[in-house]
Structures are given as C-alpha cells and as structure tokens.
Amino acid sequence: MEIKKPKTSRRMDRAVRPSRRSSFGSEADFEKIVEMGNDGIFVVGGDGKILFANSMASTITGIPRERLLGRDFPSTLGKEEKDFLGSFSGREGAEGQKLCVEMEITTELGEKKAVEVCLVRGTRGRGEGKTYVYLRDITERRRFEKEVRNSEEKLRTLFERVRHGLFVSSKEGRFIECNQAMLEMLGYENKKELLRKDLPQDIYVRVEDRVRFMEKAEREGCVKDMEVEFKKKNGEKITVLLTAYPIWNDRGEVVGYEGINLDITERKRIEEELRKANEFFVNLIQSSVDGIIAADMKGNILIFNRGAEALTGYRAEEVIGKIHITKIYPEAVAKEVMKRLRSPDYGGVGKLAPSQLSVVDKEGREVPVQLSAALIYDRDGKEVASVGIFTDLRPRLEMERKLQETHVQLVSSEKMASLGKLAAGIAHEINNPLGGILIYASLIMEDLPEGDPRRQDLARIVSEAGRCKEIVKSLLEFARQTEPKMEPTDVNRAITEGLFFLENQALFHNIQIVKNLDPFLPPVRGHAGQLKQVFMNIIVNAAEAMHGNGVLTIGTSSSSDRKRVIVEFTDTGEGIPPENLPRIFDPFFTTKGVGKGTGLGLATSYGIVQDHGGTIHVKSQVGQG
Structure with missing residues (x-):
C-alpha cells in the first residue's frame, strides 16, 4: 500500500483536527466526538502506518489501542498488504472520494469477523498523503442477512411443497405467482401458461363468484372457506374452498389478493355419496311399517320412525330428546328388555330374538307388539345405543x-x-x-x-x-x-215363522210376546233362513234371561229414508253386567252353566248380520232387562 509519509504529528494530522477557529474548541473535544461512534476510525500515513485509532477500532480488531499506533494497517486486519490492496483493485478513487468494500478479517485472537472497510484519501493540504479508514463490524448484519436468505429459501420451499394451491393474484384477474400444487390442481404443467390465464373467464366456472369474492374480500378484509367451482385445463370442474386476503398499496387501495385453494372435489363426492346413503337408510327406516326406535344408553330417544308414530300415537318431535325410552313400556318392562339384551339366553349377547310384549301408547293403552332388538357398540366394544323393531x-x-x-x-x-x-x-x-x-x-x-x-x-x-x-x-x-241365496225378504214373516217354531215350547208358556210389527215394512235383501236363525237365537236368549216368565216385545220399523229396517227386541229379564257387554258376541263366551250353552249363538248371529251389511247394538241395565 503506497502511502506518502506524513508531515504531521504522531497522533493525528491537523487535517483531521479541527482548526483552532473551529467551534469544537479543542482537539480533545474532537476526539470525544470520534469516540462516540460505532465505527472504528483509523488515520493511516503514507507509509501505511497507523497514526490514529479510536477505541472502537481496538474493539473490532481485538488489538489494544496503544499497539495499533505505528502498526502496519493491513496486519491489523489479519491480511497481507497485497491481499488487502487486491480488495480495492480497479476501485481507485479521487481525493476525498470514499471507497468501501466488505471483507472477512481475522482478529489477533483468531476470531473471524465480517467488516465493511471504507477508505478516504486525504485532500490536498494538511491531510495530503494520508488515508482515513472507517471500519464497521457487519458480522451481525451478515448473520441476519443469511438468516433472512435461509428464511426466504425455506418459505419458497414451503410455498412449493404445500399440498394445497397457494397463489398471489392481481385485482385485474391474473395469477402473479402460484405454487406447484396450484398447477397440478388446475391441470397445468407450465406456470407461465397459467399466469397468462384470465381468472374470471378461464378459471372460474361462474364469473359472478369472482365478483362475489372480490367484494367480500374488500368489505370484510378476508375471505374464509368460500366454496367455488374452478375449471381445469381439460374443462373438468372441481370444487375448491377459497381463503384469501387482499393486498393493499400505500394509498390504501386493493391491488391484489393472496391466499390458498383447497380442492374438496373428492370430499364433496364422498359427502354426496354419504348423503345419498344416509337418505336411503332414513327412507328405509321411515318407510318401514314396523316401529323402529333407537335410544342412547341414557334412555334418550334418537330415532322414532313413522311406524313408531302409528303404533304409539306420538309424533317424532314429541318424543326425540323429550321422552325417556322407559315411558313407552309398561312399568319394569324396559329393564327386562335390557337384561335380556345382555343375556346369552335370548338370541345371544347384544341381541333379542322376537319376543311378544306390550308398549304403552300416548293414551296410556297397552298395545301388544313383537319386539326384535339389538345393542350398538363403538370401536372399543362399549355400549352406545340400542335399537328395536316393534311389530304391531x-x-x-x-x-x-x-x-x-x-x-x-x-x-x-x-x-x-x-x-x-x-x-x-x-x-x-x-x-x-x-x-x-x-x-x-x-x-x-x-x-x-x-x-x-x-x-x-x-x-x-x-x-x-x-x-x-x-x-x-x-x-x-x-x-x-x-249356499244362502240373497233375495228380497219379508223381515216380519221371518220373525213370525221363527216364533211359530218356538212359542209352543215349554220355555215360552209363561212369557207374554208383544208384536209391534210395521205392516208397511219394506223388504230387505237377505236370506230368510239365516235371518230367521238370528231372530230365534235372540228370542231364545231373551226367554232364558227371563227364566221363562216375563214380557218379550218385538218391534220392527224402517229408517227415515226407508233404506234400512230396524228390529228391536226388549225383554224384562235380569240384564247384562257392564263388564260383560263388550264380550257377549265373542265366540264361546257364555254366562250359562256347564252343558247349558256353547257361547256360539250370538257370535253366529253377529256374523250373519254383518254379512247382510247390518249392525247389532245392545243396551242393558242389570235388573231391568
């Protein structure tokens, strides 16, 4: 390093010292200012020897200040003169011009540092032949820059490796940047080709979705999970979830958008299949004529189909989440059902073979049903629910x-x-x-x-x-x-002929028979023999109820429209208890002693009247007939 020999003092040339006419007042004041900086400052003579060095120069180089003075400057940086001068090769500056270069130095202690070295050649006058050197430690800056570069590389790698489509787009409708996943999602191999595409026309299936996206992003500051349809290069449609944020310029204007696209086409397909399958099973359950009821292990009803509604009289909304499962069974029956479900004796553990029992409807009536049931288990084998099929x-x-x-x-x-x-x-x-x-x-x-x-x-x-x-x-x-032949029949005649067959029997000797027969009674379509059998059965029952002593009144009349004939039998017998009234037409039901009745007479009569399109009604009070 060729530097002329200085003509000034041993510490610092007057060229760098303020004039006595300066406002600093003294050389000491100037040195204080120099010491306040974060840069190392050297004054190097024309022979390359250090004439002045501040404290920061000592700190950076790791050489005590007193040893710096008079030392060859390149050696303080751990470099040979030729290497040091080579750093400034081709960068020779004019007087007063600053030349800077970044380099790595080795301190006297062997520590490597990154520094920025700036040289200023002294101007003519007192500073001529001297070089002023500014030394700045940029080790931390270099480290930070390296970390930033590494971070940018990581971000770029992450950007490209993310499995979902990342993008930056302009407000005008072009992709500015996108990752590989975005290319693959839309079926493009060349990024440049995709970046040339017009988003509203070439990518969005519906242009209005792009407009809706932009309006929402600007209005709300972001768009999250907006479901839209995109077109792939081959024309295939895909469904994506779009999440993005607007990019603002210094004037507060939106200039673009950055975000992520998740391809949910497959998920939508699976969801649609699950929806159809669920809909199928729901329809299957709802269409069953049998009642299907499911409940969790706490007894909360989860499923209550239309068959269950018809069976119990409840509506699903009245039951689900509101009525405990035990309410639809008679007392203690629900516990017995669960006991059987957990037993191996009734179809195996977790199953209940068809069993006959009763449920309780909305009105409190017991309804006979056949129940098949099962327990539902989770993956760990824990009971989570029970389901039953109830057949009315x-x-x-x-x-x-x-x-x-x-x-x-x-x-x-x-x-x-x-x-x-x-x-x-x-x-x-x-x-x-x-x-x-x-x-x-x-x-x-x-x-x-x-x-x-x-x-x-x-x-x-x-x-x-x-x-x-x-x-x-x-x-x-x-x-x-x-076979009975249906033909116009005179009801009065059938009654009279039946009486003719019975009235001379001993049972009727003390019975007064009163006939109030309508002489203008219209004929009915029926079988005379069967009607005669009905009338005789009723007459005999009346005579037996009076124990052969009383009054039997028989009356006939027609309805107001003369389309039906009414026949009434009234006796003065002992009457029928209320609990027996609903059963008098049941087969084999009789209150007579053994050998005195089969319980078939009134049952047969009931069937004959029904076959003729008629009805039988009974009114009775005990003791009045």
Missing part, C-alpha cells in the same frame, strides 16, 4: 280372532250340515205317513155327510197333520245345506 300384533290378533270365528262358523256349518242331513231323512220318513194321513182323512171327510159328528174329528186330524208338515218344512229351511 293387533292386526294379527284380529286376524286370529276372525279365523277363530270362521272356524266356529265352520264347525257350526258342519253341525248344520249334519242336522240338514238328519232333517232331510226325517222329512222323508215323516212326510210320507203325514201325506197318507192327510189324504185318507180328507177322503173320509168327503164320504161323510155334513152333519156327521166325525167330520169335526177328521178336520182336527187334517189340521194337526198340516201343522206337522209346516214344522218339518221350517226345520228343513233352518238347517238346509245350500
């Missing part, structure tokens, strides 16, 4: 009742068939001699003169024989085996 047994029980009635009627029909066969045989056996009696008695009457007293006896014989034929005829009609 009322239709089946009603069907069984009707089948029983049909069976009874079949048995009765078989009996009637047997009676019909017997009656047919009796008719043949009785009608032949009765016919002979009638013929010969009539012939004898014709041969006797009018005044002969025997004619009166023969007339009695003819009359009684004719009565016997009517009895046999009625018996045949009552028990005949032919």
Whole structure:
C-alpha cells in the first residue's frame, strides 16, 4: 500500500483536527466526538502506518489501542498488504472520494469477523498523503442477512411443497405467482401458461363468484372457506374452498389478493355419496311399517320412525330428546328388555330374538307388539345405543280372532250340515205317513155327510197333520245345506215363522210376546233362513234371561229414508253386567252353566248380520232387562 509519509504529528494530522477557529474548541473535544461512534476510525500515513485509532477500532480488531499506533494497517486486519490492496483493485478513487468494500478479517485472537472497510484519501493540504479508514463490524448484519436468505429459501420451499394451491393474484384477474400444487390442481404443467390465464373467464366456472369474492374480500378484509367451482385445463370442474386476503398499496387501495385453494372435489363426492346413503337408510327406516326406535344408553330417544308414530300415537318431535325410552313400556318392562339384551339366553349377547310384549301408547293403552332388538357398540366394544323393531300384533290378533270365528262358523256349518242331513231323512220318513194321513182323512171327510159328528174329528186330524208338515218344512229351511241365496225378504214373516217354531215350547208358556210389527215394512235383501236363525237365537236368549216368565216385545220399523229396517227386541229379564257387554258376541263366551250353552249363538248371529251389511247394538241395565 503506497502511502506518502506524513508531515504531521504522531497522533493525528491537523487535517483531521479541527482548526483552532473551529467551534469544537479543542482537539480533545474532537476526539470525544470520534469516540462516540460505532465505527472504528483509523488515520493511516503514507507509509501505511497507523497514526490514529479510536477505541472502537481496538474493539473490532481485538488489538489494544496503544499497539495499533505505528502498526502496519493491513496486519491489523489479519491480511497481507497485497491481499488487502487486491480488495480495492480497479476501485481507485479521487481525493476525498470514499471507497468501501466488505471483507472477512481475522482478529489477533483468531476470531473471524465480517467488516465493511471504507477508505478516504486525504485532500490536498494538511491531510495530503494520508488515508482515513472507517471500519464497521457487519458480522451481525451478515448473520441476519443469511438468516433472512435461509428464511426466504425455506418459505419458497414451503410455498412449493404445500399440498394445497397457494397463489398471489392481481385485482385485474391474473395469477402473479402460484405454487406447484396450484398447477397440478388446475391441470397445468407450465406456470407461465397459467399466469397468462384470465381468472374470471378461464378459471372460474361462474364469473359472478369472482365478483362475489372480490367484494367480500374488500368489505370484510378476508375471505374464509368460500366454496367455488374452478375449471381445469381439460374443462373438468372441481370444487375448491377459497381463503384469501387482499393486498393493499400505500394509498390504501386493493391491488391484489393472496391466499390458498383447497380442492374438496373428492370430499364433496364422498359427502354426496354419504348423503345419498344416509337418505336411503332414513327412507328405509321411515318407510318401514314396523316401529323402529333407537335410544342412547341414557334412555334418550334418537330415532322414532313413522311406524313408531302409528303404533304409539306420538309424533317424532314429541318424543326425540323429550321422552325417556322407559315411558313407552309398561312399568319394569324396559329393564327386562335390557337384561335380556345382555343375556346369552335370548338370541345371544347384544341381541333379542322376537319376543311378544306390550308398549304403552300416548293414551296410556297397552298395545301388544313383537319386539326384535339389538345393542350398538363403538370401536372399543362399549355400549352406545340400542335399537328395536316393534311389530304391531293387533292386526294379527284380529286376524286370529276372525279365523277363530270362521272356524266356529265352520264347525257350526258342519253341525248344520249334519242336522240338514238328519232333517232331510226325517222329512222323508215323516212326510210320507203325514201325506197318507192327510189324504185318507180328507177322503173320509168327503164320504161323510155334513152333519156327521166325525167330520169335526177328521178336520182336527187334517189340521194337526198340516201343522206337522209346516214344522218339518221350517226345520228343513233352518238347517238346509245350500249356499244362502240373497233375495228380497219379508223381515216380519221371518220373525213370525221363527216364533211359530218356538212359542209352543215349554220355555215360552209363561212369557207374554208383544208384536209391534210395521205392516208397511219394506223388504230387505237377505236370506230368510239365516235371518230367521238370528231372530230365534235372540228370542231364545231373551226367554232364558227371563227364566221363562216375563214380557218379550218385538218391534220392527224402517229408517227415515226407508233404506234400512230396524228390529228391536226388549225383554224384562235380569240384564247384562257392564263388564260383560263388550264380550257377549265373542265366540264361546257364555254366562250359562256347564252343558247349558256353547257361547256360539250370538257370535253366529253377529256374523250373519254383518254379512247382510247390518249392525247389532245392545243396551242393558242389570235388573231391568
């Protein structure tokens, strides 16, 4: 380093000292100011020896200040002269011009530091031939810059490696920057190609979504999880969740947006499949004619389908989350169901094979049901819920009742068939001699003169024989085996013929029969024999209720529109207790002693009246008939 020999003092040339006319007042004042800086300051003579060094210069170089003075300047930086001068190669400056370079130095203690070295050649005059050196420790700055660079590299790496689409876009509708995931999401291989695309026209499926996004971002300061549809390069549509923030300039104007796009197309597809599957199972549950009820282990009802609504009379909104599961069972039945579910004896642990029990409807009535149930477990095998399928047994029980009635009627029909066969045989056996009696008695009457007293006896014989034929005829009609033929029938006549068959029996000898029959009664479409059987059953029951002594009143009338006929039977018997009234038409129900009744008479009568499109109503009070 070629520097001319100084002509000034041993510490600092007057060129760097203020003039005595300066406002600093003294060299000491100037040195104080120099010491206040954070930079090391050297004054180097023309021979390269240090003439002056402040305290910071000593701190930076690690060399005591007294040892710096007179020392070759490059050596203080741990460098050879040629290396030091090489740092300024091609950068020779004019007088007073500052030349700066950054370099790494090694202190006397072996510590490496990054420094910025600035040289200023002295101007002509007292500072001529001297060089002023400013030394600044930039180690921390270098470290910080390195960390920033590393951070930027990490951010760039992170930006590119994020699996979701990151972007920066302009307000005008162009991508300024995007990551690899964004390219892949939209099906582009070349970033430049994507950056040229017009977002509203080429990327958004609906232009109005872009407008809506911009308005919301500017209005609210951000857009979070906005669901929009994008177009891929091949035209395929994808659904994304868009989250972004606006970019503002110094004037407070929005100039762009930065954010992230999450491709949720697959998630939407799965959600749609789950929705359809859930909808299918909900419809399946709701469409079941059986009641399906599910409850958690605390007894809170979770599922209550339309079948359960029809079964119990409750609506789902009245039950779910409001009624405990035990409320739909009779007392203690719910606990018994859970006990069976946890037992291996009723279909296996966690299952309940079909079992018959009762549930309680909204009105408090017990409804017979068949229950199949199961426990629901989580992944850890813990009980989380129970579900039951309730089949209403009322239709089946009603069907069984009707089948029983049909069976009874079949048995009765078989009996009637047997009676019909017997009656047919009796008719043949009785009608032949009765016919002979009638013929010969009539012939004898014709041969006797009018005044002969025997004619009166023969007339009695003819009359009684004719009565016997009517009895046999009625018996045949009552028990005949032919299918009932519906035809216009005189109800009054059916009642009269039935009475004719009964009134001479011993049970009726002390019973007064009052007939209030409407002579203008319209005919009904029916079977005379079956109607006669109904009337006879009722009449016999009335006579037995009066124990053969009382008044039986029989009345007929027509409805106001003359489309229906009303027949009333009133007796003065002992009456029917209220608890027996609902059961008097049940098959085999009887209050008579053993061997005195089968309980089939009124049941058969009820069926016949129903078959004729009619109804039977009973009113009774105990002791009044």
